[in-house]
Amino acid sequence: MSWFxxxxxxxxxxxxxxxxxxxxxWHKCEKCSELSTHKELDENLYCCPKCDHHxxxxxxKYFNIIFDGKYTRLFDEIVSKDILNFVDLxxxxxxxxxxxxxxxxxxxxxxxxGKVNKKPLTVCAMDFTFIGGSMGSVVGxxxxxxxxYSIENKTPLLIISKxxxxxxxxxxxxxxxxxxxSAKLTLLAKHKLPFISLMxxxxxxxxxxxFAMLGxxxxxxxxxxxxxxGPRVIKETIxxxxxxxxxxxxxxxxxxxxxxxxxxxxxxxxxxxxxxxxTNVESEAELNEEPASAS
Amino acid sequence: xxxxxxxxxxxLLYEQLDKIKEVGDGGVIDVSDKIKELEKKIQNTRKEIYSxxxxxxxxxxxxxxxxxxxxxxxxxxxxxxxELHGDRCFADDKAIVGGLAxxxxxxxxxMGHQKGINTKMRQYRNFGMANPEGYRKALRLMKMAERxxxxxxxxxxxxxxxxxxxxxxxxxxxxxxRNLFEMAQLKVPIxxxxxxxxxxxxxxxxxxxxxxxxxxxxxxTVISPESCSSIxxxxxxxxxxxxxxxxxxxxxxxxxxxxxxxIKEPVGxxxxxxxxxxxxxKSHIKKELQTxxxxxxxxxxxxRIEKYSKMGDFEEVDLNExxxxxxx
Numbered sequence: 001m002s003w004f005x006x007x008x009x010x011x012x013x014x015x016x017x018x019x020x021x022x023x024x025x026w027h028k029c030e031k032c033s034e035l036s037t038h039k040e041l042d043e044n045l046y047c048c049p050k051c052d053h054h055x056x057x058x059x060x061k062y063f064n065i066i067f068d069g070k071y072t073r074l075f076d077e078i079v080s081k082d083i084l085n086f087v088d089l090x091x092x093x094x095x096x097x098x099x100x101x102x103x104x105x106x107x108x109x110x111x112x113x114g115k116v117n118k119k120p121l122t123v124c125a126m127d128f129t130f131i132g133g134s135m136g137s138v139v140g141x142x143x144x145x146x147x148x149y150s151i152e153n154k155t156p157l158l159i160i161s162k163x164x165x166x167x168x169x170x171x172x173x174x175x176x177x178x179x180x181x182s183a184k185l186t187l188l189a190k191h192k193l194p195f196i197s198l199m200x201x202x203x204x205x206x207x208x209x210x211f212a213m214l215g216x217x218x219x220x221x222x223x224x225x226x227x228x229x230g231p232r233v234i235k236e237t238i239x240x241x242x243x244x245x246x247x248x249x250x251x252x253x254x255x256x257x258x259x260x261x262x263x264x265x266x267x268x269x270x271x272x273x274x275x276x277x278x279t280n281v282e283s284e285a286e287l288n289e290e291p292a293s294a295s
Numbered sequence: 296x297x298x299x300x301x302x303x304x305x306x307l308l309y310e311q312l313d314k315i316k317e318v319g320d321g322g323v324i325d326v327s328d329k330i331k332e333l334e335k336k337i338q339n340t341r342k343e344i345y346s347x348x349x350x351x352x353x354x355x356x357x358x359x360x361x362x363x364x365x366x367x368x369x370x371x372x373x374x375x376x377x378e379l380h381g382d383r384c385f386a387d388d389k390a391i392v393g394g395l396a397x398x399x400x401x402x403x404x405x406m407g408h409q410k411g412i413n414t415k416m417r418q419y420r421n422f423g424m425a426n427p428e429g430y431r432k433a434l435r436l437m438k439m440a441e442r443x444x445x446x447x448x449x450x451x452x453x454x455x456x457x458x459x460x461x462x463x464x465x466x467x468x469x470x471x472x473r474n475l476f477e478m479a480q481l482k483v484p485i486x487x488x489x490x491x492x493x494x495x496x497x498x499x500x501x502x503x504x505x506x507x508x509x510x511x512x513x514x515x516t517v518i519s520p521e522s523c524s525s526i527x528x529x530x531x532x533x534x535x536x537x538x539x540x541x542x543x544x545x546x547x548x549x550x551x552x553x554x555x556x557x558i559k560e561p562v563g564x565x566x567x568x569x570x571x572x573x574x575x576x577k578s579h580i581k582k583e584l585q586t587x588x589x590x591x592x593x594x595x596x597x598x599r600i601e602k603y604s605k606m607g608d609f610e611e612v613d614l615n616e617x618x619x620x621x622x623x
Contacts, residue, residue, distance in 0.1 A: 076614055077611050077612055077613070077614050078609050078610075078611055079609060079610050079611075079612055080609060080610070081608055081609050081610045083551075083608045084540070084541075084542050086540055086541075087540060088527035088528055088533075088537075088540065089527065089528060089529075136607075137606075137607030137608050137609045138607075138609045140606075140607050141607050141609055144604055166495075166517045166518075168517060168518055168523055168526065168527060168541075170517075171516045171517055171540075171541045171542055171543065172515060172516045172517060172541075172542075172543065172547075172548060172551065172553050173551065173553070173606065173607055173608060174517050175495060175496075175499060175515075175516060175517035176499075176553055176603065176606040176607070177606070177607060178471075178472075178475060178496060178499055179475055179479075179499060179502075179503045179603045179606070180603045180604055180606050180607065182472060182475035182476045182479060182503075183475070183476075183479035183503070183599070183600045183603045183604065184600065184603075184604060185476060186476055186479045186480045186600070187600065205496075206495070206496055206517070208468035208472070209456075209467070209468040209471040209472050209496040209500075210471075210472050210475060210496075211472070212468075212472070213466075213468050213469040213472040213473070214472050214473070214476050227463050227468065228456065228458070228462070228463060228467040228468035228471070228496070229456075229458030229462075229463065229467070233458045233522075234458050234459065234460055234463065237457075237458050237459055238459055238460050242460065246460070246463070247463060255464055255465070255466065256466075257466050257469055
């Protein structure tokens with residue numbers, strides 16, 4: 001009758017063999033509610049092990065996925081400035097200062113150069129945690145310099161977008177970054193260097209309406225929200241509910257605006273494939289081959 | 296005549312004037328002196344009001360229901376205007392109009408956002424909010440102009456690109472982005488004029504050019520003051536504050552170096568003397584086209600890209616000394 005009777009005395013584990021449970025050990029998938037440890041999630045490149053939901057990650061993680069941890073960061077010295085002395089509920093400068101204390105990135109985009117299986121690539125990746133990944137002067141300038149860098153070093157360019165759009169606190173300056181980045185991309189095209197645009201959750205507003213949609217290849221992560229106007233604004237405009245799956249990557253590929261959807265786990269291999277094809281190199285072996293010495 | 300809120304003193308004077316004129320029409324009393332006096336007073340009051348407009352008041356003026364729109368300017372400035380329709384893919388967008396026209400002996404491709412002049416037409420023109428096919432029509436016309444070496448003139452006046460369901464389906468973002476990309480490399484001169492509202496990507500979608508000008512009482516920025524208020528202040532009540540904070544007037548834009556020049560409007564706004572406004576716009580376009588046409592296409596494109604590359608303001612810190620991440 002051990003149902004109601006405690007047969008053993010209290011907790012049996014000795015204090016010294018107690019394990020620490022660190023904060024945030026578990027991650028609950030926001031889509032399927034499956035629990036997984038952060039370690040599992042990390043090993044799975046931040047995709048839910050059960051439903052494959054792609055969790056938002058920052059620039060550093062993408063660089064590691066793409067370059068296997070070996071890359072050079074570029075243009076980190078460029079930082080935002082409160083050009084207009086913009087004050088809403090908080091001043092722009094206060095917002096910046098607050099985020100500098102918390103964040104390890106210096107603005108909403110980071111640039112790195114490295115190699116994908118020996119093939120050089122310049123990558124710009126956005127960080128949503130930095131004022132919603134918003135595009136201000138710094139994002140525009142870093143992309144502009146990344147394009148110059150790609151041209152100088154003859155590397156293809158990958159931009160990983162993750163942004164709510166333009167940074168309102170920089171007003172017209174942020175608007176003009178759309179023109180600036182698009183105009184600079186024409187130079188990359190003139191030098192016949194491929195530009196791959198990877199859209200991740202979310203990519204909206206001025207970012208979508210400029211460089212994100214201008215890839216030689218436009219690709220996206222599964223389930224990513226991609227659009228010009230945000231779903232809330234559209235709902236208010238048309239005064240009815242939006243269909244399920246509206247503005248997702250899967251919706252966009254059906255409408256003809258994406259070349260393909262790529263799972264984060266396949267990203268590196270896919271980039272390798274594309275870089276190989278764009279540079280017209282037949283195989284790994286050929287790439288490794290020493291040039292035949294003249295005899 | 297339609298008076299805006301801040302024009303109240305003017306409205307009262309006009310009412311007085313009407314009454315006196317009525318008395319005068321009776322033919323018994325000579326009121327000509329009184330009329331002259333009042334007209335002078337109106338002029339002075341108008342000057343006073345208009346010399347000190349706030350950002351929000353300029354936004355209101357840019358939306359004045361009697362303000363001249365693209366088709367009015369086209370009619371006044373050009374001859375033989377032939378409107379060209381459709382994007383050849385989906386539809387003809389009524390919110391953007393365009394076509395071939397003559398400016399003196401010079402053929403130009405002129406296009407712009409078009410708002411409606413009455414309730415019915417406002418709907419027909421979708422309040423000047425273009426769909427993707429509008430931007431694609433504009434691009435089609437620009438590429439045609441390039442083929443025949445015809446300069447492009449864009450008149451901008453939009454509260455924004457249309458944020459609708461179908462617009463998203465048909466790629467609003469892609470259409471605007473494509474225009475920016477193609478306009479940057481267009482071999483013919485591009486002149487852009489903000490003639491009313493210059494709201495965000497919807498304005499920029501036909502707004503990348505060799506020279507960009509703003510009429511005096513217009514605005515140009517990344518978001519409308521109303522939407523900015525709703526997002527940053529989380530309420531619709533801060534539009535005036537947002538309009539100030541955004542620094543969206545022509546003066547600010549010139550000061551920032553984001554536009555090339557401000558074009559004066561008649562005192563009281565373009566709607567008080569549309570013909571005069573059109574006349575000064577006409578001579579401006581003529582002058583600017585001539586300067587641009589003297590340049591080689593390649594030089595023009597290089598200068599155009601350089602102009603936009605310079606836009607933006609930021610700091611460059613010494614990473615060894617002051618890591619931005621560890622600032623403060």
